[in-house]
Amino acid sequence: MAGRTTDNLEELPPEEPKGPQAGTQVAQASVPLRAMPVPVPVIDMNYPDPTLLSVVLRDVSKWSGYNFVMEPSLNTKIQIFAPRRMLFNDAYDLFMASLAVINLRAVQMGTVVKIVPVTLILAV
DSSP: OTTOOOSOGGGSOOOOOOSOOTTOOOOOOSSOOOOOOOOOOEEOOOEEEEEEHHHHHHHHHHHHOOEEEEOGGGOOEEEEOOOSOEEHHHHHHHHHHHHHHTTEEEEEETTEEEEEEOOOOOOO
């Protein structure tokens, strides 16, 4: 039927099944298939030299997928000592603790995380 065209599908002969031909064998899996394990990401959070917070934020944004915003006047230097790679939650906790050391905190607003100064509320 190569090269032949038709506008009426009823004129076409029925197609034969395209399964395995008689006399051929199809291999069957003897062990049930399992999903491949998802690798657990490990993060490097080591900044032993004084590093601008904006650089650390850029890196955290890359591995966390979060969007960060920060006022430029808050862009101070920070040092984080973590000689071993760590799991996501541990790395993010270390990042949050590092912000607290320099009197900053993260405030999530929808899909954006704002870096803001810690404000002290004094009881009167």
